[in-house]
Ligand SMILES: Cc1ncc(C[n+]2csc(CCOP(=O)(O)OP(=O)(O)O)c2C)c(N)n1
């Protein structure tokens with residue numbers, strides 16, 4: 001097997017179909033429209049369902065219906081559309097329905113721009129809908145990861161019966177890189193709780209309403225336990241040259257790619273830099289950051305938002321080590337050179353006097 | 361369709377005991393005495409049983425007093441968000457075409473918050489059945505104005521009555537939906553008398569039977585008493601439905617195209633999974649298939665960082681794609697990043713291409729080793745990023761005399777003029793690509809030619825592109841001093857006169 005040079009937004013659809021996705025419901029928005037267009041082209045060829053919804057509100061509720069009917073379903077959007085979907089995320093999580101949503105983030109707030117940003121972090125990773133729920137969130141930085149994490153997203157969605165979001169800045173979907181694809185999987189059997197319009201599934205109920213206080217508390221506790229389990233089992237990250245690093249850069253998506261180049265550049269300047277690139281933003285690789293804090297003097301967060309990712313890094317560090325922030329906005333992607341300056345100015349001397357904490 | 365018979369006793373589709381109720385008497389529904397929802401639920405159960413579709417039926421209940429539909433009807437049940445049932449039902453029906461999907465919605469739900477969903481489900485002709493309960497009020501939330509509230513009627517949010525000059529007029533949903541072509545059956549009935557109820561039963565059963573027969577969208581609007589909120593006793597409320605409501609909402613069939621409706625074609629049978637790589641154009645790129653290409657170790661240490669820029673329409677994106685494709689064929693690790701968004705200012709377009717010996721770290725090129733500028737604005741925009749010793753190819757007869765940083769290896773290639781002579785100025789991008797190959801030696805021209813043979817399907821364009829590529833190579837030899845061509849100065853190695861390129 002080799003690789004094919006392919007655009008991220010097209011690769012995502014092909015990966016989804018190979019993973020057994022047979023329902024796509026979407027509304028166009030730059031820079032995610034090519035995902036919806038590819039879905040329109042390929043879903044019918046594999047016996048799947050494609051509907052161009054009248055809005056993102058409708059699209060996410062179509063996912064709700066498709067998932068309730070036991071089909072692996074997906075949609076894709078960007079900032080403004082993702083905002084409209086928040087009601088649906090909450091219902092899907094509440095009713096424990098699996099689905100995959102791709103968010104190719106663009107500039108905001110408001111109409112913002114179509115350029116790449118990472119400012120949907122809060123609404124996706126922390127949850128923009130109502131109630132105690134979480135999305136599982138995967139953060140690809142290359143077309144290959146877009147393929148691999150899309151496949152993983154469907155498996156996690158089914159395993160946890162929960163929405164999974166593939167979260168990337170728009171540039172990840174726009175670029176072309178070689179990618180290798182997994183072998184096609186047979187479409188999975190519908191899960192036993194699904195509603196198929198058959199005798200065997202007639203007594204099934206998909207629901208998120210529990211008016212009795214104790215029942216609702218029990219239900220939310222069940223969700224909570226599920227998220228705790230995911231926090232134990234699912235954190236994933238890509239660590240690069242962290243073994244001997246004195247400063248570690250943290251970033252995801254396209255920013256994470258730039259950081260990798262910056263780590264090399266910093267090392268050429270004699271700064272022992274390393275990279276922690278979260279592949280899961282929820283659950284966050286908290287334990288790994290704490291482990292690194294034992295030997296790393298300072299952390300630098302680079303993101304294309306005004307300080308959203310950094311909150312999770314701070315929570316992980318609980319004040320153990322200094323954390324500095326470098327951001328770019330509006331569709332600008334940080335360059336290797338500016339990150340190098342950030343490392344040299346803000347991080348090279350930071351945390352010099354700190355003891356390595358004994359409990360780390 | 362079976363004849364209508366009065367059913368005495370409980371329909372099998374109506375749960376005998378309401379075990380799903382979380383509070384109250386499991387022998388009674390939660391509906392108020394005299395509420396239309398109770399009657400209608402019974403009619404639904406009777407229709408489902410009469411049609412013999414209990415196992416196939418999926419009820420979608422959004423928010424409203426009927427949110428607990430799943431407590432009463434012994435069918436597949438999906439509770440949905442306020443107003444969104446038609447979207448949910450759309451996906452259930454399309455996913456499981458043999459199921460019989462019923463969306464049961466109140467007037468706030470369907471005619472206010474869910475207006476978009478109902479109109480578009482109807483307009484797509486979704487093969488579902490919608491039961492629309494019009495009680496002219498928001499019941500569940502305690503009596504606020506609904507879009508269907510009658511003129512003059514008081515509600516908690518129209519304390520002095522509905523005033524058309526302030527609140528508009530009641531929405532006639534059936535009439536609205538009847539402006540659409542796709543619905544096959546639109547009917548308004550009432551629950552105001554036994555006679556009305558018999559007609560309602562017939563309409564509900566027909567609307568479901570349409571779906572059983574594979575026809576399209578059917579909706580039945582049911583004028584329904586809400587004695588509790590209206591502040592009437594059950595008999596008065598029924599009388600109001602019978603005598604008053606139809607003055608605003610006339611009863612009857614507004615659409616019946618069931619005789620001529622064309623059923624939606626069934627989904628084609630799905631292909632065998634083994635056929636998927638072929639269908640998706642992924643032969644050679646999925647596990648278990650052979651072919652495809654991958655980056656290899658052949659170009660150890662190489663790091664080509666190219667920016668191509670020009671007006672939109674000059675083909676710079678294609679130039680980059682061909683370069684990346686050919687690079688992959690030649691065993692490089694590659695990435696292609698197009699400009700979109702803020703970089704597309706003033707109609708210019710650019711792309712970043714990396715061809716590396718090892719894994720590509722960042723696809724973003726901030727310090728190019730080569731700039732291919734197809735117009736003057738692109739040249740001016742990217743020149744400041746060029747470091748001494750890097751290559752600049754500019755689409756013009758001559759290099760601009762002023763404002764150039766020192767130490768660049770810059771050459772003017774009259775690509776548009778050359779391409780024009782060859783047949784079309786649109787091949788200027790390939791002229792520039794040829795020049796880039798000649799100046800850098802990063803790829804054997806044969807590899808690029810093979811890539812063009814593969815990518816360009818139109819033979820006329822393919823020949824033009826190949827000719828342009830070769831003309832570009834010759835032009836580069838004319839445009840650049842011999843010392844700037846790759847035979848003497850290979851990019852990636854420190855080139856005279858400045859320091860070597862920095863990492864991008
Ligand atoms: C997004 C959202 N907004 C508001 C509500 C509150 N709400 C619940 S039911 C309802 C109105 C229901 O009225 P109708 O559809 O006419 O049904 P009825 O109760 O009269 O049968 C409202 C506003 C909600 N559940 N969700």
Ligand code: SF4
Nearest residue numbers: 391392395425499586
């Ligand atoms: S409030 Fe009105 S609609 Fe709701 S159950 Fe009571 S009578 Fe029926």
